[in-house]
Amino acid sequence: MTKRFIKLFLTILLLGASWNSFCAEEDDEFKEFEIRVIRPRYFDKRYRLEIGLGPAVITNQSFIYTYMMSGVLAFHFSDSWAIEGDYSYGLSIDKIEKKHLDGDFNIKTEVTRTRSLAEVGLLWTPIYGKFQAESGYLFYSDTYFSVGGGKTELLYKYDHCEATANSSPTARSPDTPAMYSYPSVYLGAGQRFFVSKNSSLKWDLRVNNIIRNASDGSCSTDAAPSTENVTNVVVKMGYSYFL
Amino acid sequence: MNKIYRKSIAASALVLISFSSSGLAPKGSGPSAKAIYQSGSDTVLQKLFKMAKSGVDQEAVYYLAKTLDRQELRMMAAIYFRDLIRQGPSGKFFNDAIKGLSNIDQDIRLNTSFLGSTFRAKIDEKKLLKESRSIYAYVKAEESFRLQKFKEAMSYFSQVSQSDARYNEALFMQAVIINALGQKNKAIELFRKVADLASPKSRMLDQANLNIARINYEKRDFEESIAYYAKISRNSPFWLTAIFESSWDFLVNAKPNNTLGNIHTLHSPFFAHRFFPESYILEAISYLRLCRYEKVKEAMNNFKDRYVPIMNDLKNILQNNLDDKSEFLKIVVEFDNRIPNKHHLSDPIIHILSQTDLYRDNKKISEIITEEIAYIRERYKNNGSFSSDLIRVASSERKTLEQELARKLYREGTSYSDYLVDLYDQTKLITAELMLGKVDALRSKLKIDSSKKRSNFIGGLQPLVIGQKLEYWPFEAGKEGKKGEYWQDELGGYVYNIESKCS
Numbered sequence: 001m002t003k004r005f006i007k008l009f010l011t012i013l014l015l016g017a018s019w020n021s022f023c024a025e026e027d028d029e030f031k032e033f034e035i036r037v038i039r040p041r042y043f044d045k046r047y048r049l050e051i052g053l054g055p056a057v058i059t060n061q062s063f064i065y066t067y068m069m070s071g072v073l074a075f076h077f078s079d080s081w082a083i084e085g086d087y088s089y090g091l092s093i094d095k096i097e098k099k100h101l102d103g104d105f106n107i108k109t110e111v112t113r114t115r116s117l118a119e120v121g122l123l124w125t126p127i128y129g130k131f132q133a134e135s136g137y138l139f140y141s142d143t144y145f146s147v148g149g150g151k152t153e154l155l156y157k158y159d160h161c162e163a164t165a166n167s168s169p170t171a172r173s174p175d176t177p178a179m180y181s182y183p184s185v186y187l188g189a190g191q192r193f194f195v196s197k198n199s200s201l202k203w204d205l206r207v208n209n210i211i212r213n214a215s216d217g218s219c220s221t222d223a224a225p226s227t228e229n230v231t232n233v234v235v236k237m238g239y240s241y242f243l
Numbered sequence: 244m245n246k247i248y249r250k251s252i253a254a255s256a257l258v259l260i261s262f263s264s265s266g267l268a269p270k271g272s273g274p275s276a277k278a279i280y281q282s283g284s285d286t287v288l289q290k291l292f293k294m295a296k297s298g299v300d301q302e303a304v305y306y307l308a309k310t311l312d313r314q315e316l317r318m319m320a321a322i323y324f325r326d327l328i329r330q331g332p333s334g335k336f337f338n339d340a341i342k343g344l345s346n347i348d349q350d351i352r353l354n355t356s357f358l359g360s361t362f363r364a365k366i367d368e369k370k371l372l373k374e375s376r377s378i379y380a381y382v383k384a385e386e387s388f389r390l391q392k393f394k395e396a397m398s399y400f401s402q403v404s405q406s407d408a409r410y411n412e413a414l415f416m417q418a419v420i421i422n423a424l425g426q427k428n429k430a431i432e433l434f435r436k437v438a439d440l441a442s443p444k445s446r447m448l449d450q451a452n453l454n455i456a457r458i459n460y461e462k463r464d465f466e467e468s469i470a471y472y473a474k475i476s477r478n479s480p481f482w483l484t485a486i487f488e489s490s491w492d493f494l495v496n497a498k499p500n501n502t503l504g505n506i507h508t509l510h511s512p513f514f515a516h517r518f519f520p521e522s523y524i525l526e527a528i529s530y531l532r533l534c535r536y537e538k539v540k541e542a543m544n545n546f547k548d549r550y551v552p553i554m555n556d557l558k559n560i561l562q563n564n565l566d567d568k569s570e571f572l573k574i575v576v577e578f579d580n581r582i583p584n585k586h587h588l589s590d591p592i593i594h595i596l597s598q599t600d601l602y603r604d605n606k607k608i609s610e611i612i613t614e615e616i617a618y619i620r621e622r623y624k625n626n627g628s629f630s631s632d633l634i635r636v637a638s639s640e641r642k643t644l645e646q647e648l649a650r651k652l653y654r655e656g657t658s659y660s661d662y663l664v665d666l667y668d669q670t671k672l673i674t675a676e677l678m679l680g681k682v683d684a685l686r687s688k689l690k691i692d693s694s695k696k697r698s699n700f701i702g703g704l705q706p707l708v709i710g711q712k713l714e715y716w717p718f719e720a721g722k723e724g725k726k727g728e729y730w731q732d733e734l735g736g737y738v739y740n741i742e743s744k745c746s
Contacts, residue, residue, distance in 0.1 A: 035507060035718035035727075037736040038701040044712045079712065128714070130732075138732045 042140045043194045045076040045125075045242065052202070054238020056088050060231070063098035063109045066090060068116075070236050074123065082123040084146065088234075089116045092155070108160035110217060112230050115155040115179060117208065119186060121148020140194045149185040152210045154217075154230075156180065161219035170221045184210040192240070204236040280306040288314065289629045296632075301327060305336040308343060316615045318608065319633070321347045321357070322640050331364035332371075341375035348378055349408045351611060354604035356647045358382045377404040381413060393420045411440045411447055418454065427458050434458075449481045456488065465496040466698055466706070473704035477735065480598065483509065486735060487519050489704055499529040501700050504737035507718075510545075511729045518591035518659075520550045520666050527673055534745035536677060543670045554663040556588035561656055571656065572649035575602065592659045596652050605648045612641045702736030 030036050052072035057065075068090025076082040092113040101107040127143035156179075158172045172178075190204035210230040215223035274282075279290050287310050294303035308323035320343065327340035334340075344361065347353065362382055371379055384399030397420050403413035418433035434451045441448035456471035469492050475485035486505050493501035502525060508514075509522045523546035530538040564571040578590060579597040587593065596602060616634050623630035699707040718737060720727040 029715040030717040031740065033717040034720065034739060034741055035504070035737055036740055037716040037718065037733045038713055038738045039703050039736045040701075040705065041712040041714040046712060132730065132732075136731060138730075 043197060045079050048076050049243040050074040050076065050240050052238045052240035054236055056234055056236040058114060058232045058234050060233040063095050063111050064092040064113060065095060066092045066114055070238065072238065072240065080125050084123050085120045087118045110160040112217065113155040114152060114232060116153040119148050119150030121146045141191055143191050146188040149183065151181050152184040153179055153181050154212060156217045158219060172219050172221065180216045182210050182212045184208055199239065199241050202238050202240055206234045208232040208234055276303040276306040280310055289626060292629060292633060298326065301334050301336050305339060312343065317347050317351055318611045319615055319637055321353060322636060325361045328361050329363050332366050338372045338375050341378065345374065345378040354608050355385055356605065356644050357608065359386060376402060377407040381409050388416060393423060396420055411437055415451065422458055427462055431455050431458055449475050449479045453481055453485065460492055465492040468492050469704050483514060483517060487522060490525055494525065494529060498700065499532050500739040500741065502529045503739040504702060507737040508734045511734060512726055513729065513731065513734060516591055516594060518595055520546060520663060524666060524669060533741065533743045539677060540674065543674045546670050550663060551667065553589050553591060554667060557592055557656065557660045560587065560589060561660055568649040568653040569646065571653050572645060575652055596655055601651055605644055608644060609641055612637050702738050
C-alpha cells in the first residue's frame, strides 16, 4: 500500500514538474522585454484535423506539363507538429517542344508521367508570424517543413518506342501503355495564411524523389532492370479547413 | 307679421348652421380647420397656417400640426403639438396633441431639451389618456432626476410603457437610481435586463455592461468587474473607457503590470487626441507600488507636458466665451465638422463634448429642422410671406435649442476645466511628497490587499486559462525618448513584465 502511494506521489510530482516547466517555458518568451503583448493565439492548431484541397503542378519537366488535384488530411498534435497524408491525381500534357522534336527531327523523347502521388509525412512548424498590409489589414501565417514518403504511380505511354508493325513479343509500343508504382520520399516546405479561425490558404513546395526501375519505361520487356532516381519538384496551392 | 318674421329668422339660422357644419358656410365665416385639413387641397398648409397664426384657434393649430406631420415635416409638427400641450389640459386637443407628439417622438426621438419644455402647465395625471401617459411619464421622470428627486423619478420611469421606444432608456435610468440608492444587486439585475433588450453593438448595450462593471468594482468583485469591461468590443466608442476603468480594478487587485499594460495602450500615438489625464496619476501610483520612483516622476512630468497646455487653453476659451456661450458651441461644431485650420490645444476635450448624447441629439434635431426649412423654401418659393413666416417659426425653435445646448456644453466644459485643475493639484502633491522623501506615507495611502489569491490576467482583459495557447509579441521600445513601435492589433493586449524594487 505504501509502495503504491509512493509511486503515485512520484508520478504526480514528475507530471507536475513537466507541466510547470512547460508553462514556465511559455511565460519565459521575450522575458527580457519590459512590455509584451500576451493574448490567446489567433490560430490554435492543437488536436485539430485539417482537410485541404487544391491544385498541384510538377514544375521541372522539360517535355510535359503535369497538373494534378491534391487532397490533404492532417492531424495536428500541437502548433509545431503534425502528421499529414495527401493524395494527388492528375494528367500530363505534351509540350509543343516535344511535338516539334518528334515531328521535325524525328527525336523521340522518353518522359516519366506522374499519374498519382500518395504520401504520408511529418510536418514541423517552427515559425509563426503576422504581416500588416499598407491598408492596415493584418494576417497571420506560419511556415513549416515536411518530410515523408509514399507511393508514386508513373504512366508509361511508350510514345518513344516504334509502332507495333514489326513488333516482337517483347516489344512495347504506344498501343500498350502501362502504369507502375514506385516508392518515393520527399522533403518540403510551405506556408499557411490564416483567413479565419478555422481556415487557411496555403502553398507548398516539395522535392519528390522516386526510386524507379528504368527498364519499366524501356521499349523492350527484356531490358535489364536498373534503379534510377527521378526527382519531381511539386508546387501545391490549396485551401484548408480545420475541424 | 311677427310670426312670419320669426319664422324667417329661424330659417336663416338653420341655413347658417347647416352651411357651417357642411363646411360650405357663406362668405365671412369660412370652412373649419378640420374641413380644410380633410379637403387635402394644395393650399391646405397655407390656409391652416393663416388660421393658426394667432395661436388662439386651437383647432387650426391642431390641424396645422397634423398637416405638417402628413407632409413629413415632423419637427415643425412637433412644435405646434407642443404649443397645444403647453396651453394645458383644458384645451380640447390636449390629449390628441400629446398623442401626435408621442408618435413623432417614437420615430425621430426628440431631444430632452425639446421635450423638457413641453409639459409646463399643471396636469391632473388621472385625466391623461393611456396613450399619452408614457411620454408624459418619461419627461417628468427626467425632470425629477435632474432635480435629484430620485423616488419620484423612479415612479415616473416605471410608468413608461414597454411598447415605447424609450422603454429601455427608462429601465436604464431606473437601474442608475437604484444603484444610487445603494441596492447594488438589484441595479445589476436591471442593467442585465437593459443589456438583454438592447440591440447588439448598440451604445445602450455597452453602457449597461460598463455600469455592471462599475458596480462590481464598488462591490470589490474585481474579476467580475473586469469580465464586464471585457465585453466592450474594440470597435465600441466606450472601449478606451473600459480599458482605463479596468486599470483601477487591476491596481486594487494588486496587479500593477496589468495596470501599466492598459495605460500603455491609452498612451499610444493612436490615441494622442483622446482625453485620459487620470491615466498618468494611475501610472504614477502603479510605479509607486513598485517603488520605481524615477518612473513616478516621469509620469508626473508627462502629465504636465501633455495636459497643462490643454488646461490653460481651455481656461482661455471658457474665459473668452463667458458672455457669449454660442461661440463656445461654434468651436465644438467646427471640430465636429472637421473645419480645417480650426484646431485648439484643448481638442481632446472638444472631442468629448462633441460625442455627448446632449450634443449628438441636438445635432440630429437641428439637421432635421434645417432639412425641413430647405424643403419649405423650395416647395413654397412662390408663396412669399407664408414660407418665410413658417421658416421663421422653425428657425426660432432651432435657435432656442442651440442656445440651451451652448449653455449646457459650456457648463460641461467648465467641469472638465475644474477636473484638470484638480488632477494637476494632485500631481503637484505627489511630486512634492516624493521630493520630501515621504514615500512611505504615500505608499501607505494605497490600501491594497495583497493577501487574497487572485486570478492572473493576460492582455485584452482576459483571465489566464491553464492550457490555453498564448502568443507573445515583444514591444520594441523607442530610443532616446522616442515612442516605440505600436501595432494596431496589439492595442489592449499589453502586459508589463517588471518586478517590484521594494525591499
